[in-house]
Amino acid sequence: MKNRIICAPTSPSMIDLNGHFTPEMIAYLEEKAMGGAGVVTYGEAIVHSATGKSHNKQLQLDAFGVRQGMTEAARAIHNAGAFANIQLSHGGMYGGLSSVGGDVDTCSVAYGPSEMSMPAGEVKEMPRELIYEIIESYGKAARLCKETGFDMVQVHAAHGWLFSQFLSPVWNRRTDEFGGSLENRARFFLLALDAVRDAVGPGFPIEARISGDDMTDKGLGLEECIEVARMIDDKVDLINVSCGNHEDPDMFCRTHPSAFYKRGVNVYLAAEIKKHVKTPVACVGSLNDPAQMEEIIKSGQADVVELGRASLADPYLPKKAYDGCADDITPCLRCYECFGATGQLEMVKCAVNPTMGEQLAAKLPKKTPGQKKKVLVAGGGPAGMQAAITAANRGHEVILAEKSDKLGGNLHPAGAAYFKEDIRKLIEVMEKRVSRAGVDVRLNTEVTPAYVKETEPDVLFVAIGPTLRQNYTRRNWAKR
Missing domain, CATH: 3.40.50.720 (NAD(P)-binding Rossmann-like Domain)
Structure with a gap:
């Protein structure tokens, strides 16, 4: 990596109905790379779309014809100077329930760790056969990503999605090898990581996104999250520490911190987990100020900083910081305009960045004014x-x-x-x-x-x- 900045996984709805990248989506990723980040990550690519598609429009790694757009995306990121990363994800029970990111075209059955009733509908216990089928799909998806030019993959095990659900001592009430102790509840996640490693080989970087604290009585606390980090310490190359639950309204504004929280509110979780593992650790938490990011790295709280909404407000934040122009960085207001646009308009936009979501049009050359006015x-x-x-x-x-x-x-x-x-x-x-x-x-x-x-x-x-x-x-x- 040319620097310690990763554009965190984001997944606006600029995906077509076949589950493929659109030119607009590729231009969106390309601009982040042009902005100077070391790595650009696409978020929530679904590995098993028959059961795991949680949003209305998502990249589906098992869709026919998906390779072309993936190859174009990886090439665009490379040509703009960054490494290409992609997040492997599965919505778990939210593949068949109405979720924050999706309310139409859900999967026919909602499969979770155990049978339960949720406000959005009934959840069936995921059969063992399906568990092993999904584990295999993680390996296939990772191989596809490598073959189409991506430089690394991230396995998502936080925010209330599939592996987070299985890790939960409340949602997971199974009595087989995938339930009971924390080791058993983590088995699905660990086997998926093994399948990914087998598919991509020993020299290909794997990042894992885990919680530092689920901050809910349905999930894990910090001490248990430290244990999960220890379990994956020899299986991955980077541990990304987030928190909360995307699908819990009370936690959404902590997973994606609002303006009521201080900048870097979740960094302490990464700092604590870093004390217990040898693998490099990445932090998140509405980071926006290069001086704060530099201090996080310098003080050893984390090895990498990951930027989500900050890279929408100003994709050129890394380059401006490098060039000594930090006073020209457009600050993210944490207003959630980006999230709202994803659902309402099926694209992304930003209250302070007028070209966000319009990168493809912005690439067209502007006519030089014929007359100075x-x-x-x-x-x-x-x-x-x-x-x-x-x-x-x-x-x-x-x-x-x-x-x-x-x-x-x-x-x-x-x-x-x-x-x-x-x-x-x-x-x-x-x-x-x-x-x-x-x-x-x-x-x-x-x-x-x-x-x-x-x-x-x-x-x-x-x-x-x-x-x-x-x-x-x-x-x-x-x-x-």
């Missing part, structure tokens, strides 16, 4: 600042006029609360970009019809807020 932007909020930055970077002469004495607009009241500091950071980042772009900023300046006549712009860009703009438009139409 004078642009007047009315309003110094985030929309006005971004408009000014974009126009100036395309070579135009830009004036940004703001009625108040500072830029930022409604971001200031939005960022007033102590836990909304990232909104305040966003203002600072955008102010610096405005300055670097050479924009003529005029504070305490109201854009009136008289001011427009005085300034004589070729273009007037109105960014005064939706309510005011609607009223302004209505008044003008009334005059007409």
